[in-house]
Amino acid sequence: MNEKNPDPDPRSTPGLEPGGGVPAGETPPAEGSTPWAGPQETYNPAKGWAKGPLIIIMIVVVLCAAFFVAFALSLAL
Template sequence: MSDANPDPHDGRRAQHERTVPPGETPPAESSTGPETGPRGDVTRGWTKGPLIAIGIVVVLCAAFFLVYAIIVAR
């Protein structure tokens, strides 16, 4: 078998071409988008819908365990 590299391009050369020149820093991920600041109105907090849905789930779970405890106690 031959140890020759089938790729005519040297790997070090390709990596050197992709590096950032000295003194230049690429932008961070957050600064590449067109928007500045948060999306939408974040001052509203929780809306009524999710709080009602969570409350219903909590009440249903509590009712289930209460009925289960009554059935087991008999």
């Protein structure tokens, strides 16, 4: 990795005023990139939904559907 400073040097960057400001009509310099920021990720397996939460969600959906069907039948009678 390249460990150089990602911020542009105002002394050697054209178009910057003293103090790092940008004059009107001038395009500011691009920001630096920090690819080395943060921890190195060595193990991150892809995880799907577990069976338990899916079963609970399906039970809740079936109970809600049964409630609305029963409610609709009680209004029709």
